[in-house]
Amino acid sequence: MATSEFWQRVSTSVSSAPEWAGGAQARPAHRAKGVAKLWMVLDAAAVLASATLATIYKLRTSPVAMAENFWHGTLFRGRPMPILLELVVGFTLVLILTSRRLNLYSPARLPNFLNEQRLSLQACLTSGLLLTGTLYLVHAEDIPRAIVLITVGLVTVILSVRRFIYRMLMYRRFDRGLNTRNVLIVGTGPEAHALRHHLESIRHLGYSFKGFIQAPGCCSQFAASSGEVVGTLDTLFVQARKQFVDEIFFTTPCEKGIIHRVLEQARRQGIDLRVVPDLYDGLAWNSPVEYIGQFPTIPLHRGQIPEVALLFKRVIDIAFSSLALLVLSPVLAVIALAIKLDSPGPVLYYSERIGKKGRVFRCAKFRTMVQDADQRRVDVMHMNERDGVLFKISNDPRITRLGRFLRKYSFDELPQFLNVLRGDMSVVGPRPPLASEVREYKLSHLRRLDVTPGVTGLWQVQGRQDPSFDSYISLDVTYIENWSLWLDLKIILRTIAVVFAGTGS
Numbered sequence: 001m002a003t004s005e006f007w008q009r010v011s012t013s014v015s016s017a018p019e020w021a022g023g024a025q026a027r028p029a030h031r032a033k034g035v036a037k038l039w040m041v042l043d044a045a046a047v048l049a050s051a052t053l054a055t056i057y058k059l060r061t062s063p064v065a066m067a068e069n070f071w072h073g074t075l076f077r078g079r080p081m082p083i084l085l086e087l088v089v090g091f092t093l094v095l096i097l098t099s100r101r102l103n104l105y106s107p108a109r110l111p112n113f114l115n116e117q118r119l120s121l122q123a124c125l126t127s128g129l130l131l132t133g134t135l136y137l138v139h140a141e142d143i144p145r146a147i148v149l150i151t152v153g154l155v156t157v158i159l160s161v162r163r164f165i166y167r168m169l170m171y172r173r174f175d176r177g178l179n180t181r182n183v184l185i186v187g188t189g190p191e192a193h194a195l196r197h198h199l200e201s202i203r204h205l206g207y208s209f210k211g212f213i214q215a216p217g218c219c220s221q222f223a224a225s226s227g228e229v230v231g232t233l234d235t236l237f238v239q240a241r242k243q244f245v246d247e248i249f250f251t252t253p254c255e256k257g258i259i260h261r262v263l264e265q266a267r268r269q270g271i272d273l274r275v276v277p278d279l280y281d282g283l284a285w286n287s288p289v290e291y292i293g294q295f296p297t298i299p300l301h302r303g304q305i306p307e308v309a310l311l312f313k314r315v316i317d318i319a320f321s322s323l324a325l326l327v328l329s330p331v332l333a334v335i336a337l338a339i340k341l342d343s344p345g346p347v348l349y350y351s352e353r354i355g356k357k358g359r360v361f362r363c364a365k366f367r368t369m370v371q372d373a374d375q376r377r378v379d380v381m382h383m384n385e386r387d388g389v390l391f392k393i394s395n396d397p398r399i400t401r402l403g404r405f406l407r408k409y410s411f412d413e414l415p416q417f418l419n420v421l422r423g424d425m426s427v428v429g430p431r432p433p434l435a436s437e438v439r440e441y442k443l444s445h446l447r448r449l450d451v452t453p454g455v456t457g458l459w460q461v462q463g464r465q466d467p468s469f470d471s472y473i474s475l476d477v478t479y480i481e482n483w484s485l486w487l488d489l490k491i492i493l494r495t496i497a498v499v500f501a502g503t504g505s
Helices: 003-009 034-059 063-072 081-101 113-137 145-175 190-201 233-242 256-269 307-327 329-342 377-383 401-408 416-422 443-450 458-462 469-481 485-501
Strands: 181-186 207-214 229-232 247-250 272-275 290-292 295-301 348-354 360-366 426-428 454-456
Touching: 034 081, 034 145, 034 307, 081 113, 113 145, 181 190, 181 233, 190 207, 207 233, 229 233, 233 256, 233 443, 247 256, 256 272, 307 329, 307 416, 307 426, 307 485, 329 360, 329 401, 360 416, 416 426, 416 454, 426 485, 443 469, 454 485, 458 469, 458 485
Parallel strands: 181 207, 181 247, 207 229, 247 272, 426 454
Antiparallel strands: 272 295, 290 295, 348 360
C-alpha cells in the first residue's frame, strides 16, 4: 500500500520537530559496489558452468572423468592445464570488462528491458569473438570449436535468462509497492512536470512521486496544482523525512550556495540528490549523465546501501520462514484447532500495521483475545502500564485462557512468517507499529520505519519488559545503525532462548 495511504491512516500531520538529525553520519559519496560484484561472480560462475557442460556434451564423457583428464592435462590431446585455465579466465575477464563498459552492472532500473538484453548479447558475442581470435593466434586446433560455440551460446542464454528473471521479480515487487524509491522534485516548472510525468508513466522504473518543492523565483504557467506542492526549500528535509524520500531531483536553477547546502544535508541523511544536466553548468563537470528511463540526470550524491548484504538477508528470511512453517506445521494445526475449541471467533487475527517507508500491510497473528477485543479497547485504556505511545496490560481481561499461554511462549506470532514470505516483514527488525502509535511519533521516531519490520528484534530480546518508549525507540535505532547479518543471527539465537524461557508478553 502506498505511503500516501499511510499518512491518510495516521490522519493528523506528524509533530513539527526540528530537521531530523538521526541516522547515518556523513559517508563518502561513492557508488555502492556490492551488487556489481555479485553480478560479476555470477557471470564467472555462468562461464565455468557453460564450459563444463559444453565439454561433457561434446566429448561424451562424465564429469568425474573430465575433471581427471583436465587435472592430468589430457583433456585435449595433452594440452597443458594452465593454458586451458588462462583461456577460461581470459574469456571471463573480457566478458566482465565488456559488461561493465556497457553499464550492465549499473542499477537495473536505469536501462529498459530490451536494451539490457541487446547489450547482454553484445557483451557475450564480443567476448566470444575475442576468445576465438585468441585460439587462432595460439594455434589451439586441438580444442574443438564446437565447445567454444556451445560455451558462448550457453553463457548468452544463462545471462539473458538471469537478467530477465531478476527484472520480472523486481517489477512484481514494484507493483506491490516494495523496493520503490520515493522522490521529491524541486521546482514546479515544465521540466519538473515532464520529469514527474516520466516517472509515473514508466512504472517499471520503480519511482514513486511524493510532491513538488517550491524553489525561490520558480513560478510559471506550469505551476503545480493545489496539494502537489508539499513544501519549500526551508522544509525540504522535513518533508523528505515525512515522505520517506530516497531521492531529490532539482529541475530549476538555484544559487550554487543553496545547492551545496542541500547536498551537505543530503549526505548527512543518506538521501540521493540529482540535477537536470543543463541547469547546473559547472557544478558537476566530472559526474556522468545517467538516464532515468529517457530522462537525463546528473547524480550529485548517492547513498551507500549494503545491497548484497540486504539480498542475503532476504534469502535468509525466505529460507528460515519456509523451514519454520514446514517444521512447525503440525504445531500450527494443533494451535488452530485449540483456538477454535477455546473461544468463538476466527483462528487468525489481522491488524493493519505500518511497515517500511510507511507502507500499510495486514499483519497476521493467532487470535489470543476475545472476538470483540478491538471494540473493548477504550474500556481498558485506563489500565495501560506503558508510558507514552506504547499500550500494554499485564492482566488484560480481553485475553483468552489459551491466549495467555500462546503469548507467554510467543506462539501467537508464528503466522507472521507468512508476512515474511510475502516481503512485508523480515525475520529480524523493529516491530511493526499500529497506525495509532505512529500518529503520536515525533519526526525523529520515523527513523525506525526506514527498514523492514521484523518478527523479532533487539527490543524483544533485550528490553521487552522495559516500559519506557524512549528505550523502545533507542534499541530499534541502535539495531538500524549497527545492522549486520551477524547481529541478526545473534538476535535469532537469543529469541529462541527467550521463547523457551517463556518470558513473552
